[in-house]
Amino acid sequence: MKNLNCRNCGGTMVIDPSGTTARCPYCKSDYVLDHRDTDYYREFYARMKSFFRLSADGQERRRRADDLWAQAEQEMFECSDGRQINVTSLHRFTDRVMTAYTARQSVIFRFEESLAENADKFRKAVSMLDYPSADTRNLANFFPIISGGFTLRDGSVLLAVKKSEDEYPLRLFGTLSGRHTAWLVGRMENLCCVMEYSSIVHPDFGIDTIYIDPYDHQASLYGGWWNAVRNHTTVSGRVLTTRDNLKALRETAAQVLGFPSAAAAKETADIPKPFADFLKSEPESNAYDDFAKWDEVLIKSYGERKFITMDTDDAQIYGKGT
Ligand SMILES: [Zn+2]
Numbered sequence: 001m002k003n004l005n006c007r008n009c010g011g012t013m014v015i016d017p018s019g020t021t022a023r024c025p026y027c028k029s030d031y032v033l034d035h036r037d038t039d040y041y042r043e044f045y046a047r048m049k050s051f052f053r054l055s056a057d058g059q060e061r062r063r064r065a066d067d068l069w070a071q072a073e074q075e076m077f078e079c080s081d082g083r084q085i086n087v088t089s090l091h092r093f094t095d096r097v098m099t100a101y102t103a104r105q106s107v108i109f110r111f112e113e114s115l116a117e118n119a120d121k122f123r124k125a126v127s128m129l130d131y132p133s134a135d136t137r138n139l140a141n142f143f144p145i146i147s148g149g150f151t152l153r154d155g156s157v158l159l160a161v162k163k164s165e166d167e168y169p170l171r172l173f174g175t176l177s178g179r180h181t182a183w184l185v186g187r188m189e190n191l192c193c194v195m196e197y198s199s200i201v202h203p204d205f206g207i208d209t210i211y212i213d214p215y216d217h218q219a220s221l222y223g224g225w226w227n228a229v230r231n232h233t234t235v236s237g238r239v240l241t242t243r244d245n246l247k248a249l250r251e252t253a254a255q256v257l258g259f260p261s262a263a264a265a266k267e268t269a270d271i272p273k274p275f276a277d278f279l280k281s282e283p284e285s286n287a288y289d290d291f292a293k294w295d296e297v298l299i300k301s302y303g304e305r306k307f308i309t310m311d312t313d314d315a316q317i318y319g320k321g322t
Contacts, residue, residue, distance in 0.1 A: 001044055001071070001091050001172060004037065012094045015041050017175045017207070018258060025095045045174030051166075051214040052180060061215060065165055069104060077110075078153045085150060085158065091169055093208050093223075100208075100223055102169055106147060106160045107211070107222050113155030118226035122146075122159060125228035130198045139194050142220040161222050167211040170219075175258040178270040182298060184212065184256065185278075187219035188249045189291040192242070196287035199231040201240040205248040207255055246283030246290050254279050274300035 004013040006024035013022035013031070019041035022031045033041070051064065069090060077085045087108055089101035097118050101108040111118050126144050148160040176184065188210070195202060202209075204224025211220045229235060231242050250262040257279075259265050265279035278297040284290040 002040065003073075003092055004033075007031070012092060012099075014093070014208070015171070017045075017171070017173075017255060019045060019174060042174070045172070048168065048173045048214070049176070049180075061166060065104075072104075075101070077150075077158065080151045080153055091172055093169065093171070095208075097226060102172075102211075104165055105163065107163055109159045109161070109223075111157045111159070113157075116155070116157040119149065119157045119159045121226040123149075125200070125225040128198055128200055128228075128230070129194065131194065132197060137190075139190070142191060142218065143194065144222050144225060163211060163220065163222060164213060166213045166215050167218075167220060168214075169208060170210045170212050170252075170256065171207045173212070173214070173256075176256045178257065178268075178272070178275060179302065181253050181257050181271075182275065182302060183217055184219060185249065185253050185294060186298070187212075187217070188252065189287065189294050191219065191221050192245045192249055192287040193291055195245050196242050199242070200228050201231055201233065201242055201244050202228045202248070203235070203240060203244065204228075205245055206252050210252065242287060243283045243285065246287060249290075250279050250281075250283070272301040 004015070004022055005011065006013055006027065006029055008029045009024060009027045011024045011026040013024055015022050015033075019038050020033055022033055023029070024031075047068075069088070072088045072090050073092070075087050075089070077087065079085060087101050087103055089103050089108070091102040093100045093102075097111065097115055099110045101110070109119070109122065122144075123146060126146065129140075129143050131139050144161040146159060147162045148158075150158040150160075152158065170184075188205075191205075191210075202221065202224060204227050205221065206224075209221060209223030211222050212218065213220075229240055231240075233240050247262075254260075254262040254265050257265070257271060259279075262279045265271070265276045267273040267276045274297045278294065284293055
C-alpha cells in the first residue's frame with residue numbers, strides 16, 4: 001500500500017478506514033484526501049476485503065499474496081556488524097515510538113536509538129503472557145513470538161515478530177460489515193481473556209496493533225507491547241485496568257464499522273440494535289464476563305443457529321451476506 005507523507009513535518013500519514021482523511025501521528029495534522037488518493041485506498045481496502053469471501057485453497061492464496069506483494073516497498077538496513085537486512089513491506093506504520101513494517105512472514109518494529117529501550121519493554125511485556133493449561137486453541141499463536149533482534153549501524157534497534165503470511169494489519173481492510181465486525185469482536189474478546197488471565201493492560205490495543213487473517217478468521221495482537229503494563233498500574237496519574245482493554249475493543253469495533261467512536265455507534269440496516277448497544281455499553285468487570293455478554297449479544301443480533309455453528313465454520317457463516 002502506498003504511503004502518504006505529512007506536508008507539515010514529513011511523517012508517514014495514517015489513513016482513516018473510510019479512505020477520505022489522513023492524520024499525522026507526529027504533529028497531529030489532519031488532511032482531507034483528494035479524489036485520486038481516496039479512490040486508491042478504497043480500491044485497496046476492497047481488494048483486501050475480497051479475501052474474506054474466498055475459502056481459497058493454498059494455491060489461490062499464494063497467487064493473491066504474490067499479486068499483493070508485487071506492490072511492496074523495499075528498505076535496506078545495515079547492522080552494526082556490517083550485515084545487511086533487506087525488509088520488504090506491504091505497509092509501514094509510524095507512531096511516536098517506532099515504525100512497524102508488515103513483511104511477509106513477520107512484523108518488524110524499528111526503534112530509534114533514543115527510544116531503543118522500548119524493544120526491551122516489548123520483550124518484557126510479552127514474557128508476562130500466560131496461557132491456561134487447557135489451551136486447546138493454541139492461544140500463544142495470537143500473540144508475539146519474537147524471532148530476532150538487531151542493532152543497526154545508526155544505533156536504532158529492529159525487533160522481528162513472527163506472523164503467518166495471510167495476516168495483515170486490521171487497518172488495511174478499511175471499514176467492515178456488521179457480520180465481519182461481529183466475528184472480529186469475538187476474536188478480540190478472546191485476546192482480552194488471555195490478557196485478563198495474564199493480568200495485562202494493553203493501552204495500544206486497536207486497529208494498528210491487531211492483525212487479522214481474512215481466510216482463517218483469526219485475529220492476533222502483535223503491536224504496541226512496549227506500553228503494556230500489569231493490571232492496576234498507574235500511568236500518567238491514571239490507574240489502568242483490564243477493563244481498559246474491553247473499552248479499546250469497543251472503540252476498535254466502532255472504528256472498523258465507520259463510527260467516529262463507540263459512543264456514536266447506532267443501529268443501521270447492517271448493525272442490529274443489540275450490537276450497537278453493546279458497543280456503547282460499559283464493559284463488564286472482567287473479560288470472561290464480557291465475552292459471555294458478547295455471546296448473548298451475538299445471539300440477539302444474528303440468531304442462535306449462527307452462534308452455534310460459529311466456532312466450527314466461521315468462513316461459511318461470515319463469508320456470506322456482505
Ligand atoms: Zn506531521
